[in-house]
Each structure stands twice: as C-alpha cells, then as structure tokens.
Amino acid sequence: MLEIQKEGTLVVSSQDIYRLRKQIESVDEEVLHLLERRADLAKKIGEVKGDASVYDPSREMEVIERLCNLTDELDPKFVSLLFREVISFCRAVQGPIKAACMGPEGSFSHEAIVSFLGRFVDVVFVENPAEVFDHVSKEKAGIGVVPVENTTEGTVYSTLDAFATAEQSISVIGEGQLPIRLALASEEKTMADIEEVYSHPQPFGQCRNWLHKTCPGHGKYLHQARATPQRSQRRKRKAPPSAEGSRQSLTGLIF
Numbered sequence: 001m002l003e004i005q006k007e008g009t010l011v012v013s014s015q016d017i018y019r020l021r022k023q024i025e026s027v028d029e030e031v032l033h034l035l036e037r038r039a040d041l042a043k044k045i046g047e048v049k050g051d052a053s054v055y056d057p058s059r060e061m062e063v064i065e066r067l068c069n070l071t072d073e074l075d076p077k078f079v080s081l082l083f084r085e086v087i088s089f090c091r092a093v094q095g096p097i098k099a100a101c102m103g104p105e106g107s108f109s110h111e112a113i114v115s116f117l118g119r120f121v122d123v124v125f126v127e128n129p130a131e132v133f134d135h136v137s138k139e140k141a142g143i144g145v146v147p148v149e150n151t152t153e154g155t156v157y158s159t160l161d162a163f164a165t166a167e168q169s170i171s172v173i174g175e176g177q178l179p180i181r182l183a184l185a186s187e188e189k190t191m192a193d194i195e196e197v198y199s200h201p202q203p204f205g206q207c208r209n210w211l212h213k214t215c216p217g218h219g220k221y222l223h224q225a226r227a228t229p230q231r232s233q234r235r236k237r238k239a240p241p242s243a244e245g246s247r248q249s250l251t252g253l254i255f
Contacts (some may be wrong), residue, residue, distance in 0.1 A: 035086065039093050046094025054094040055117070055143060057174035060087050088118020098122040100132045100141035112178045113145050129159040133166040143173075150180065152206040182207055184214075191215065 046054055064083050068076040091097060099117060101109035103125025113123055124141050126132055132144040146159045163170075182203050188194055194215055204211070 038086070039090050042090035043093045049094070053142070054091050055097060055173075057116075063087065084115075085118050085120070088120040091118075092120040096122060097143065098124060098141045099143040099145060100124045100126055100135040101145040102126060102128060102132065102147070108178060108180060109145055109147060112147075112176065115178060116145070116174070116176050117143070128162075129156070130162040130165075133162045133170060136170055137167050148175070150202070150206070153202060180206070 064080050064087070067083055068079045071079060097117070097120075099113050099121050101107070101113055101123065103110065105123075105125065107125075110123060110125070113121060124135060126135060129146045132141075132146050135141040136144040146162070147156045148159055149155045184194075184197070186194055191214060197211065197215060
C-alpha cells in the first residue's frame, strides 16, 4: 500500500518521490567523484608549477565566465558562486594561500577575500593598509587585499600612501568591486532607546544624513574596524555598532 498526501489539487506518491530522490543521490555521487577528479588534476598542475604562484586571477575568471556561458538552465550567479568555491578548494590543494587584510573577521576586507578568493584561504587580520603591504613584503602573506575607494567617501588615501612607499616588487594582480550594505545593530527594540552609536569612521561618513535624521541625539564613538560589542570594552548596552554584511552573522545581534 502506498502512502500519499494531498497538497492542494496535487496528489504525490511517496514511491515517486523515493525514486526521484534515489536518482538525485546517484547524480550527487557522480558530482562528488568528478570533484575528486578535478582536485586530483589541480594537484598535478600544482606539481608542474613548482614554486610558481598558485593564484592566477585571470585564469580563474576565464574558467568561471566560460562555464556561465555554457549553460542556459542555471543562473550565472549560482554557477559563479559554486565554481568560485570549487576553484578555491582546488587552489588550496595545489598549495596553501595566506591572504592579509584589515580585520577583524567579518570586515568588508574579509568579505572581499571570500568574494574574490573563496573560503579556502588562510586569512591574516591586521590593523591598516600599511600592515597589509608589510605582510606581503615580508612574505608573511602571499596576497594582500586593501580598499581603494568607495562611492561616497572617495579614495582611501591610507592605501595609496602604503602602496607608494611599498617595495617595488609588490604589484597589483587584480581588482574587484564589493557592494557595501550597512546596518545599525542593537539589542534594543526601538530606535528611541539608542543613546550612542559606535562605528569605524567610514560608515559614519557614508550614513551621516540617515543617522542625523534617525538618531539626532546619539553620541559618536569612532573605533577602527573593531566596532562590535564583543570587542569594545567602552560600549554601553544602549550603544549599537554600525554592522556590515557578513559580520551580522558573527555578532549574534538583532537587526
């Protein structure tokens, strides 16, 4: 006897679902074995490269663009996200990559590393762009990711200053754009309960009009990139940080 359930006017057979799920499992196994084969081929490429850099941004972009153009059924954004991580893992199989950026974990620079290099990267967090260049110069990191400009506040001059004084052997190997979304994070339930706002200076500049209109009486406390409640010893309960995208899931705050 078959168990069936009615969803609106559609009657679904559990036997049909079971058969389709078994087919999906079979496809999953095929995908898994193909990924294993890809990782093995990537390892062999790493052996051929020897001491050469395992990161080739132009080649990686070429691979992703080619795959996006090969399919009419899958969303290119999905294909890009999927193979960004596949490539990131296969790159790590060739050899570990250490990347330096301004911290802490969850900062925009960290988000940029994940966006450009995937999650299979060892990340070193530093305080400012000069330290990023210093880490690359002293081979404490193979790659550095630094902010250059934003549409509201313009050029990040500390990055340009650091680049101008860096060793001549350091060069730009790629660039990318990262959409910036800011949120006011707080444990308070209403805007009226907020008395102070903590933030890196950059979000204050980008959100000055909104903050002036929404929280006209708040005090401003400028922290560097560490404006989270866990890292701010001076923070009061009614003082929310200005939280960026990926850090929201790291702080456990309500938005």
